[in-house]
Amino acid sequence: MFKSKPRWFGLGMQILAVVLALLFTSVILLMVKAQPLEAYKNIILGSVGSFKKFSDVLVAWIPLLLATSGLLVTFSAGLWNIGIEGQITMGAIFTTWVLRLLQDTTMPSALIIIMAFLAGMLGGALWASLVGLLKIYGSVNEIFGGLGMNFIATAMTIWLIFGPWKRPGVGSMSGTEPFREALWLPMVPGLRLSLWSLALAIAVVVVVFFLLKGTYFGLRLKAVGRNMRSAFHLGIPTSRYMLAAFLLCGAMAGLAGAVQVTGVYHRLIPSISSGYGFLGLLVAMLVNFQPLVAVPVSLFFAMLNIGSIQLPIVMKLDSTLSGVLQGALVLFVLLVDGARKVLLKKS
Amino acid sequence: MKVELCNIHKTFGKVHANDDISLTVPAGTIQGILGENGAGKSTLMKVLTGFIRMDKGEILLDDRPVKINSPADAIRHGIGMLHQDPLDFPPMRILDNFLIGRHEVGVFPNKRKVRREFIELQERFGFKIDPDSYIESLTVGERQQLEILRLLWMGARVLILDEPTTGISASQREKLFETLRILVEDGMSVIFVSHKLEEVEALCGRVAVMRRGKLVGEAFPPFSMDHLVRLMFGKSVPVGDRTFYGTDQVAVKLSGLTIEDVRLQIRNVNLDIYKGEVIGLAGMEGSGQRQFLRTLGGLMRSVGGRIYLNGKEITGKPYHYYMNQGISYVPAARLEEGLIDGLTLTEHFVLARKQTGLFIDRAEALKVTQRHIEDFNIRGTPEHRIEALSGGNQQRALLALQRTPLNLLLMEHPTRGLDIESTIYIWGKLKERCKKGTCIVFISSDLEELLQYSDRILVFFGGKVSQPLDTATTTVDQLGQLIGGKGL
Numbered sequence: 001m002f003k004s005k006p007r008w009f010g011l012g013m014q015i016l017a018v019v020l021a022l023l024f025t026s027v028i029l030l031m032v033k034a035q036p037l038e039a040y041k042n043i044i045l046g047s048v049g050s051f052k053k054f055s056d057v058l059v060a061w062i063p064l065l066l067a068t069s070g071l072l073v074t075f076s077a078g079l080w081n082i083g084i085e086g087q088i089t090m091g092a093i094f095t096t097w098v099l100r101l102l103q104d105t106t107m108p109s110a111l112i113i114i115m116a117f118l119a120g121m122l123g124g125a126l127w128a129s130l131v132g133l134l135k136i137y138g139s140v141n142e143i144f145g146g147l148g149m150n151f152i153a154t155a156m157t158i159w160l161i162f163g164p165w166k167r168p169g170v171g172s173m174s175g176t177e178p179f180r181e182a183l184w185l186p187m188v189p190g191l192r193l194s195l196w197s198l199a200l201a202i203a204v205v206v207v208v209f210f211l212l213k214g215t216y217f218g219l220r221l222k223a224v225g226r227n228m229r230s231a232f233h234l235g236i237p238t239s240r241y242m243l244a245a246f247l248l249c250g251a252m253a254g255l256a257g258a259v260q261v262t263g264v265y266h267r268l269i270p271s272i273s274s275g276y277g278f279l280g281l282l283v284a285m286l287v288n289f290q291p292l293v294a295v296p297v298s299l300f301f302a303m304l305n306i307g308s309i310q311l312p313i314v315m316k317l318d319s320t321l322s323g324v325l326q327g328a329l330v331l332f333v334l335l336v337d338g339a340r341k342v343l344l345k346k347s
Numbered sequence: 348m349k350v351e352l353c354n355i356h357k358t359f360g361k362v363h364a365n366d367d368i369s370l371t372v373p374a375g376t377i378q379g380i381l382g383e384n385g386a387g388k389s390t391l392m393k394v395l396t397g398f399i400r401m402d403k404g405e406i407l408l409d410d411r412p413v414k415i416n417s418p419a420d421a422i423r424h425g426i427g428m429l430h431q432d433p434l435d436f437p438p439m440r441i442l443d444n445f446l447i448g449r450h451e452v453g454v455f456p457n458k459r460k461v462r463r464e465f466i467e468l469q470e471r472f473g474f475k476i477d478p479d480s481y482i483e484s485l486t487v488g489e490r491q492q493l494e495i496l497r498l499l500w501m502g503a504r505v506l507i508l509d510e511p512t513t514g515i516s517a518s519q520r521e522k523l524f525e526t527l528r529i530l531v532e533d534g535m536s537v538i539f540v541s542h543k544l545e546e547v548e549a550l551c552g553r554v555a556v557m558r559r560g561k562l563v564g565e566a567f568p569p570f571s572m573d574h575l576v577r578l579m580f581g582k583s584v585p586v587g588d589r590t591f592y593g594t595d596q597v598a599v600k601l602s603g604l605t606i607e608d609v610r611l612q613i614r615n616v617n618l619d620i621y622k623g624e625v626i627g628l629a630g631m632e633g634s635g636q637r638q639f640l641r642t643l644g645g646l647m648r649s650v651g652g653r654i655y656l657n658g659k660e661i662t663g664k665p666y667h668y669y670m671n672q673g674i675s676y677v678p679a680a681r682l683e684e685g686l687i688d689g690l691t692l693t694e695h696f697v698l699a700r701k702q703t704g705l706f707i708d709r710a711e712a713l714k715v716t717q718r719h720i721e722d723f724n725i726r727g728t729p730e731h732r733i734e735a736l737s738g739g740n741q742q743r744a745l746l747a748l749q750r751t752p753l754n755l756l757l758m759e760h761p762t763r764g765l766d767i768e769s770t771i772y773i774w775g776k777l778k779e780r781c782k783k784g785t786c787i788v789f790i791s792s793d794l795e796e797l798l799q800y801s802d803r804i805l806v807f808f809g810g811k812v813s814q815p816l817d818t819a820t821t822t823v824d825q826l827g828q829l830i831g832g833k834g835l
Contacts, residue, residue, distance in 0.1 A: 214709075216702045219690075223698055227687045233678060234687075234698050234748070235670045 009340065017336040021328040028324060034317055043322070046310030047303035055193040059264060060276075061302035062201045063088070063256035067280030068287075068294050069201075069208045070252030075284050076212055077245035078225030083131045083146025084253050084277035086153035087124040091254025093157060094123025095261045096268040099179055100165065109182040116183075117258045124254020125247045127153065132246035136239045142246075157270055165268065175269035185263040194263040201259075204252055209291040221245055222289075253277065279305070282330045301326055348409055348425055348504040348536055349374045350395070355404035357390055364390040365401070366560040372505075374409075377527060377537045379551030381544070381579055383631070383792060386557040388540050392507050395538075396428045397421040408505075422448070427503030431510045433490040435482050442478040445497050468496050472526050488519030495526065506530060507538045512546060513610065513633060513809075524550050542631045544575060544831035576827040580794055589818075592623035592781040593802045598657060599643070599755055599786060605651035606638050611810035613639060615652065618805075618815065620755075625777075625787045626815070627797035629830055630807030636790045637759065639807070643788060644676035644757045645669030656754060675749045679759035679790075685745045686733045692716055692744060693729040699748040723747040724772060739769045746773060756780060758789040762796060774800050794823050794830075808835045 026036035047057050067084055074081040081087075098119040102112045131149055134140040162171035185194040212218040223231040224241045232238050260272050283301055287293040308322035350372040357365040364387045372378040382388045393399045395406065397415040406413055408424055415421050421428070435444050445465055446456055465478050474492045482490065491511060498506060506527075512520050527537050527550065541547055547554055547570075554566045556578040564578045599620040606613040613635045620626060628636040641647040643654070645666040653662045656672055678684035686695065693716045697707055700715070716729040723743045727736045736744065742765060749756060761777070762770040777787060777800075791797050797804055798818050806813040806829040813835055816826070829835055 210706075214706045216697070216705065216707055219694055219697060219707065223687050223690065223694075226689050227683070229684045230682075230687045231698075232666070233676060233684055234695075235667060236698070237667060 009344075013336045013340045014333065017332040018329065020336070021325065021332045024328045024332070025321070025325045029317075029321075032317070034315060039311060039315060039317065039321065042310045042314050043304060043307035045307070047307035052191065053306065055188070055191045057299070057302050057306045058198060059192050060305050061299050062197050062259055062263075063274070063276040064279055064283065064298045064302055065201045065205055065295070066252050066256035066259065067277050068283045068298050069205045069291065070249035070256075071280050071284040072208055072212065072287075072289060072291055072294060073221065073252075074245045074249045076218070076225050076289055077221045077242055078228070079135075079242060079245060080143050081128070081131070081146060081246065081249050082143050082281070083128065083149045084249065084280060085273045085275070086146065086150035086277075087127045087250045087253035088257040088260070088273035088277050089150075089153040089157055090127040091120035091124035091257025092261045092268055092272040093153070093160065093257075094126075094254065095120035095258040096160075096165070096176065099183055099261070100176075103179060103183060112183060113185065113262060116262060117255065120254040120258030120261070121251040122254065124252070124257060125250040128246040128250025128253070129243065132243045136242060154270075157268065157272065161268060161270060173270055175265065175267045178267045183262070184266050185259075187263075192264065194259075197259040197263045200255065204255065205291055205295060208252075212289070212291060217241075217244075279326065282326055286330055286333055348534070349407075350426075350505055350536055350538075351407040351410075352391070352395065353405040353407065355391065355394060355406075356402045357394060357399065358402060363560045365394065368404075368557075368562045370555055370562060372536050372538060374536055375531050375534050376552045377531055377539055377550055379547040379554040380538060380540045380557065381542065381547055381554055381575060382557035383542060383579055385559075385792070386579075387560040388557055389509065391557070392428065392509060392538070392540060395421070396426055396507060422498070422501050422503065425502055425504035426507065427498030427501065427505070428507040429491060429494050429498065429509065429511055431513060433487070433494045435490055435494065437482045440479060440481055441476060441485075441493060444482055445478070445493065445500070448497065449501050464500065465496065468500060472496075472529065473522075486515070486519070488515035488523070491515065491519075491523065492526075499530075503535075505536045505538065507540070509540045510542070510633075511539070512541070512543065520546075542579075542831065544572060544828070544833055547575075548572075572828065572831075572833060573824065576824055576831065579831075580823060580827045589799060590778060591625070591802050592778065594622045594624075594784075596622045598622045598624075598784075600655040600658075601643075601652065602655075603652035604642070604649050604654065606635070606642050606647065607650045608638055608647075611635050611638070613807075613810045613812060616812050620786045620788065621802075622784045622786060623781045624802045625781060625789070625800055627801030627804045627818075628788065628790045628807060629792075629794070629797050629804055629826060631830060632792065634807035635810040635812070636805075636807040639812070640757050640759065640788060640790055641676070643755070644674060646676060673750070673752065673754035675753050675756050677745060677749065677756070677758040677761065679763065681738070681741050681745055682734065686741060688734050689732060691730050691732055692720070692725070692727060692736075695733060695744065695748060699750065719744075719747040723776065739765045743769070743773065746776065751780070752783060753780065753785045756785055756787045758787065760791055761789055762791075762793070770796070794826050798823065798826065806830055806835065808832045811835050 029036040029039055046053060048054050067088065071081060071084060095116045098116045099112065102115065127149055131142050131145040134145040135142045161175055165176045167177050185196050187194050220236050221241055223234065223236060224238050228238050256276060257272060261268060265272065279301055283294055283298045287297050304322040304325055308319040311317040311319050311321055352368060352370045355365050355368040368391060380388050390399065394401045395415070397417045397420050400416065406415060413424050415424060442458065442462060442465065446461055462478055469476060474496065476489055476493055485493065511523060531537055539547070539551055552568070554570065555562055556564050556575065558579060558581060566575060597619045601616050601618045604616040628640065630636050638647060642649050645664060645668065648663055653660055655661065661669065661672060682688055693712050696716045696719060697712045713729050720727065720729065723746065725740050725743045725747065727740055733741060733744065762773055781787060798821065801818050803815040804818055804821065804826065805815055806826065808830065813829055
């Protein structure tokens with residue numbers, strides 16, 4: 001009875017938000033004397049214009065989807081895991097570490113890669129657990145804790161690349177020495193895409209979907225996120241659940257880092273996380289706890305990222321335009337959602 | 348300054364918090380305002396100090412009508428309020444704190460001048476506060492003194508005090524009363540809001556009593572305690588049929604239990620609670636009954652003494668251990684501490700029950716929920732979000748969530764805000780538990796509920812606990828006097 005109206009109303013408002021974000025970006029484009037429609041066309045062509053380009057979108061989508069999946073878990077528990085960037089980086093560092101340790105042994109490559117992935121998960125989870133412990137036992141807000149840990153992780157990458165793990169001769173910003181090809185994830189011939197990592201990302205989001213939707217764990221996590229005091233009174237060990245959320249998210253972020261090392265760059269580079277953690281935060285905010293919606297939205301964001309690479313080439317525009325559009329989208333969706341709540345309350 | 352309140356009305360939703368209140372406070376008097384929690388005292392004071400706006404009515408100061416729309420307006424007109432928790436800034440120096448509310452001091456206040464004025468002012472009352480120390484180093488009583496000085500310095504001619512004696516020592520209370528007497532001699536007016544009969548008797552030149560939003564009477568010294576109690580709590584209503592299931596088996600034993608928090612101390616409570624018994628905790632809000640109940644529920648640690656459940660010591664164990672021992676705690680703030688906004692009724696029942704397997708069996712959960720909905724007469728469907736239910740139905744849901752069987756059920760205000768029908772229904776359900784051996788300890792501010800449903804009652808007053816009163820031989824008047832601190 002009273003449910004149907006707000007739902008339609010809500011959908012309409014969401015479309016309004018997208019339109020507003022596009023308008024806002026168009027205004028910015030007009031201010032720099034560029035044709036908005038042409039820019040949008042270039043973004044679309046740059047992302048789905050050819051099979052090769054679309055495969056690049058998928059390459060960007062994989063870490064983004066992994067990060068978003070992890071963030072859906074922490075968001076459900078009411079936690080702002082800003083530290084996800086550092087967790088991706090730490091996952092990459094641990095993966096590189098294991099690969100370096102084992103690359104000269106006679107172990108089968110597949111086993112080495114599996115161990116490297118496990119190490120990546122461990123690294124991410126470890127980094128996330130520090131943020132969680134700081135929050136639970138030290139009352140350090142996870143936003144500040146995470147931000148600090150991000151800086152440390154970045155500094156550690158740079159130190160490793162220019163210090164202990166530097167290339168023979170002299171270290172450089174191009175990263176560590178690439179691993180031999182046997183230690184790469186198997187690629188689709190001629191592309192940068194690995195079907196293994198694609199399957200992994202999809203498997204993870206499916207697991208998160210079922211975790212949040214159908215399990216006791218997911219429901220308790222949601223209870224902790226929505227009202228910690230009530231959840232505690234109902235008998236849920238709230239600290240343990242918060243920590244578990246951090247560990248899970250960290251492990252998934254670590255997977256993203258492992259994919260970047262084994263499947264994309266084949267070495268450790270300075271900005272290995274490529275901002276996918278922060279982008280994942282935007283996606284997670286946008287989709288409001290729903291893993292199924294996160295799949296298309298993160299794909300769309302990856303398309304924007306890859307498509308906008310065309311802008312400097314074709315139109316002499318900076319490729320950060322995709323960031324403007326993504327940011328505007330999130331802001332307008334949140335703004336419109338706030339407006340919707342005010343309007344509903346009044347009526 | 349003379350204060351006149353004329354026909355003040357204020358409603359919150361359906362609740363008529365102030366219903367046509369007219370009161371005159373002549374200059375140079377200490378006016379007491381008595382009433383139980385929720386009688387409308389605080390609302391009236393907030394109207395007078397601009398914290399909330401009245402729906403209808405008029406305020407006159409020295410026969411001049413005034414509009415008071417904010418606390419800043421109030422102090423401009425000379426009305427200052429001393430809140431129960433002093434409105435100060437603990438990390439700041441006392442002098443800075445003193446300066447803060449006044450705009451006339453400008454961007455760069457002349458601190459030397461202000462310091463001189465501060466010292467002169469405090470000498471008048473014999474206070475000894477070091478202007479250069481920090482608020483954190485002061486006791487609650489000293490913070491009150493500072494607040495009074497600040498209000499006077501800002502030009503207050505009417506001083507309102509809301510339950511000012513909670514959390515201060517006896518000597519500080521004497522000092523406070525002495526100060527108030529000096530103030531009224533200078534022609535100021537003081538409005539003293541309290542529920543403590545003795546203090547009102549000792550201090551006030553006249554008393555107005557409020558009950559359920561109405562001003563029900565005024566009294567002048569010498570006060571008759573019986574008369575005041577009757578005004579506060581209303582006529583005593585004959586108590587209806589009562590069934591008790593108390594046995595002679597001890598379920599919970601408290602020996603020398605001592606509880607402390609920042610506000611108060613409860614010392615050395617010895618009590619046996621029998622299987623199937625209902626114990627009511629009476630007292631004004633903040634008298635210690637909540638701390639006592641939370642300690643029984645494992646939500647607060649005692650600082651001394653022991654708690655036994657069925658002969659086994661459980662002192663100091665964590666809350667989840669208490670839960671596993673069949674002890675359950677039902678908080679008063681339903682949506683803040685008991686239920687989870689945004690989750691459905693079914694999800695609540697899933698959360699409250701023991702986990703079976705990794706995945707939730709939706710069909711089973713739905714069945715359980717449906718059964719509880721019928722059993723507890725909850726108006727709503729399993730898919731309803733909890734915040735969409737009415738308050739009474741939320742309360743029923745909260746009680747339906749409690750596990751069965753239980754050894755000890757602890758409740759804060761189990762029927763607050765519910766209609767009579769719901770109250771009777773809920774107590775019927777609770778008594779069914781008692782029949783099976785559960786003991787119930789509950790807090791209520793409704794004297795009739797306490798007398799109607801408890802086997803025994805403990806009265807709390809400023810952390811002191813009375814001997815258990817047998818409800819069979821206790822009257823509303825007796826209870827009212829004890830709650831007001833007479834005879835404790």
